[in-house]
Amino acid sequence: MNLHEYQGKEILKKNGVLTQEGIAVSTLDDAIKAAISLQQSTGTTCWVVKAQIHAGGRGKGGGVKVATSMDKLKEKVTDILGMTLITPQTGPAGKKVSTILIAQDVYGGEAEQRKEFYMSILLDREKKQNVIIYSTEGGMEIEEVADKHPEKIQKEWIDPKGMLQAFQARKIAFNLGLSGDAFKNMVKFVGNLYKAYVTSDATMLEINPVLKTHDNRIIAVDAKVNIDDNAIYRHTEYPEMRDIAEEDPTEVEASKYNLNFIKLDGNVGCMVNGAGLAMATMDMIKLAGGSPANFLDVGGSANAQTVEAGFRIILSDPSVKAILINIFGGIVRCDRVAQGVVDAYKNIGEINIPIIVRLQGTNAELGKELIDKSGLKVFSAILLSEAAELVSKIVKS
Amino acid sequence: MSVLVNKNSKVIVQGFTGTEGTFHATQMIEYGTNVVGGVTPGKGGTTHLDKPVFNTVADAVKKASADTSIIFVPPAFAADAIKEAAEAGIKVIVCITEGIPIQDMVEAKEYIKDKNCTLIGPNCPGVITPGEAKVGIMPGFVFKKGRVGIISKSGTLTYEAADQIVKAGLGVSTAIGIGGDPVIGTSTRQAVELLMNDPETDSIVMIGEIGGGMEAEAARWIKANGNKKPVVGFIAGQTAPAGRRMGHAGAIVGGNDDTAAAKMKILAECGVMVVESPAQIGATMAKAMLVAV
Numbered sequence: 001m002n003l004h005e006y007q008g009k010e011i012l013k014k015n016g017v018l019t020q021e022g023i024a025v026s027t028l029d030d031a032i033k034a035a036i037s038l039q040q041s042t043g044t045t046c047w048v049v050k051a052q053i054h055a056g057g058r059g060k061g062g063g064v065k066v067a068t069s070m071d072k073l074k075e076k077v078t079d080i081l082g083m084t085l086i087t088p089q090t091g092p093a094g095k096k097v098s099t100i101l102i103a104q105d106v107y108g109g110e111a112e113q114r115k116e117f118y119m120s121i122l123l124d125r126e127k128k129q130n131v132i133i134y135s136t137e138g139g140m141e142i143e144e145v146a147d148k149h150p151e152k153i154q155k156e157w158i159d160p161k162g163m164l165q166a167f168q169a170r171k172i173a174f175n176l177g178l179s180g181d182a183f184k185n186m187v188k189f190v191g192n193l194y195k196a197y198v199t200s201d202a203t204m205l206e207i208n209p210v211l212k213t214h215d216n217r218i219i220a221v222d223a224k225v226n227i228d229d230n231a232i233y234r235h236t237e238y239p240e241m242r243d244i245a246e247e248d249p250t251e252v253e254a255s256k257y258n259l260n261f262i263k264l265d266g267n268v269g270c271m272v273n274g275a276g277l278a279m280a281t282m283d284m285i286k287l288a289g290g291s292p293a294n295f296l297d298v299g300g301s302a303n304a305q306t307v308e309a310g311f312r313i314i315l316s317d318p319s320v321k322a323i324l325i326n327i328f329g330g331i332v333r334c335d336r337v338a339q340g341v342v343d344a345y346k347n348i349g350e351i352n353i354p355i356i357v358r359l360q361g362t363n364a365e366l367g368k369e370l371i372d373k374s375g376l377k378v379f380s381a382i383l384l385s386e387a388a389e390l391v392s393k394i395v396k397s
Numbered sequence: 398m399s400v401l402v403n404k405n406s407k408v409i410v411q412g413f414t415g416t417e418g419t420f421h422a423t424q425m426i427e428y429g430t431n432v433v434g435g436v437t438p439g440k441g442g443t444t445h446l447d448k449p450v451f452n453t454v455a456d457a458v459k460k461a462s463a464d465t466s467i468i469f470v471p472p473a474f475a476a477d478a479i480k481e482a483a484e485a486g487i488k489v490i491v492c493i494t495e496g497i498p499i500q501d502m503v504e505a506k507e508y509i510k511d512k513n514c515t516l517i518g519p520n521c522p523g524v525i526t527p528g529e530a531k532v533g534i535m536p537g538f539v540f541k542k543g544r545v546g547i548i549s550k551s552g553t554l555t556y557e558a559a560d561q562i563v564k565a566g567l568g569v570s571t572a573i574g575i576g577g578d579p580v581i582g583t584s585t586r587q588a589v590e591l592l593m594n595d596p597e598t599d600s601i602v603m604i605g606e607i608g609g610g611m612e613a614e615a616a617r618w619i620k621a622n623g624n625k626k627p628v629v630g631f632i633a634g635q636t637a638p639a640g641r642r643m644g645h646a647g648a649i650v651g652g653n654d655d656t657a658a659a660k661m662k663i664l665a666e667c668g669v670m671v672v673e674s675p676a677q678i679g680a681t682m683a684k685a686m687l688v689a690v
Contacts, residue, residue, distance in 0.1 A: 160507035231498035275644025276551020279633035280675035
């Protein structure tokens with residue numbers, strides 16, 4: 001699960017990480033109130049208006065603007081709120097901005113008194129250890145730094161036997177070239193940031209930039225946080241932090257039926273049991289000359305209801321020209337899946353595109369017989385290679 | 398011989414009396430697996446499926462000489478179940494549970510590091526040595542005895558591969574479902590090593606997917622150790638979009654090196670016979686074995 005910047009910052013603050021103060025709002029009135037309130041609490045005389053969407057590169061797309069007066073604030077808020085923000089990560093369709101963060105200005109003093117850093121924490125899959133990645137080059141995309149100055153990216157691995165050690169936090173602060181109060185504050189910042197990562201069950205926590213202010217405070221100016229979906233159950237606050245507007249509506253619909261669905265932009269839909277086989281089926285569609293319209297794993301409980309839901313979701317995409325159902329029955333019995341296909345077909349009524357059903361494993365022959373006798377316009381197959389040939393034939397016709 | 402499990406394995410089921418545990422324990426017993434009992438805290442002293450129930454894994458080891466465990470407990474308690482099995486001296490721990498928080502697995506993996514045990518999974522279909530022992534949830538009838546070892550991150554794709562191998566006139570020595578999570582007990586490379594050293598395995602099917610670097614690590618190991626046995630490789634997810642988690646928690650493309658294309662290239666460079674289509678696994682292996690003979 002991805003979080004918005006303002007939600008990520010709440011987690012940071014709870015763990016003692018100093019953050020840029022801000023208030024999330026969704027109307028102009030509330031934005032003005034937020035600005036006044038921030039002025040009173042932080043003394044800030046200008047504000048940053050930040051679009052809250054789940055994609056990076058917001059600044060490049062015009063989703064982050066500085067307002068130096070209340071009039072300017074109104075102008076920027078009106079510009080950003082409700083806009084369709086297109087960034088390198090949103091795709092060409094962009095994302096509609098319905099929430100903005102009104103944030104304090106933390107860039108006071110002279111430019112040379114300030115410094116921006118990069119810091120993120122994530123799991124190193126090779127080492128099976130959490131790793132803190134940091135760099136003196138903050139404020140720009142880390143991919144760019146990795147490309148141009150790989151030597152400026154440093155890593156600190158955390159022994160899974162314990163937490164981050166004090167000497168490691170000191171090492172990071174030294175390597176970032178800090179001394180005095182800024183050094184002490186960075187040590188504290190790194191410690192609390194790691195605590196936030198662990199206690200929130202994050203899979204990634206990225207702060208870019210981390211700012212050393214003119215008066216030597218260390219502040220998280222942005223926050224990108226991904227939460228481990230498997231750990232949501234132990235955080236009661238997470239379900240309500242999910243922003244469904246950020247997700248594809250068909251994917252949200254699919255999740256109601258416990259279907260694991262991801263929308264793609266091809267022309268052959270597919271419905272498969274098991275994530276690995278689902279990916280393999282997509283690959284096979286491509287090799288057969290088609291292009292997968294989706295990833296859909298119906299899991300271990302493929303029955304008439306889930307098959308029908310899957311059908312309806314796939315059929316809602318007008319670019320789908322054929323559907324391939326690929327089930328390898330283990331616990332799932334193929335005759336039941338076949339019955340599900342027949343029932344779903346009848347319930348939905350007219351389906352005007354070819355359907356290929358490939359059933360293999362437990363009761364596969366029975367399932368094929370059911371399909372063949374149903375009188376429906378369904379092509380059935382038992383071998384994966386047969387299914388591939390059918391896809392190829394249909395795509396080419 | 399064979400690897401990990403065989404007819405002499407003394408298997409216990411953790412989460413024995415639950416719905417999943419009961420269903421699959423029944424299937425395993427029917428298959429002929431030597432299930433010596435199960436563990437459900439609080440139900441020790443009773444019997445279930447005509448087998449003794451123990452309160453702790455330590456009891457099961459002491460009283461039933463268990464050396465292998467299969468775990469069906471819910472995600473919130475599964476990491477603890479793994480640690481309990483390791484602490485009690487279980488040698489092969491197979492964790493089927495899907496949905497264990499990543500940080501729990503990081504900690505559990507560290508905990509069992511020095512305990513002289515092998516963890517398979519989590520989020521896996523288990524291990525089967527056809528004709529001897531099924532310690533997993535796979536449909537046993539698909540796996541006919543033979544001399545091809547199978548390693549896979551995915552359940553149904555493992556069944557698919559086994560089915561093709563059997564239809565090509567070959568059979569399976571041991572199939573190991575290593576699991577699709579980012580942190581798992583046994584890596585692709587470790588599983589390959591087991592099968593390379595197994596005198597009853599002549600060749601290997603290695604099925605991977607996008608995300609992580611395990612397949613590349615395994616391929617480099619195969620090359621460094623002289624490509625002793627033919628290996629057929631398939632990587633699922635050639636058409637997967639970057640940055641999206643494809644069902645398995647570990648199946649996400651994070652950089653340029655963990656795409657299917659990058660992995661397939663490395664595999665091929667290391668002498669693995671890479672198939673583009675999952676439908677070609679059986680035929681390719683059959684051809685490889687003809688050449689090998």
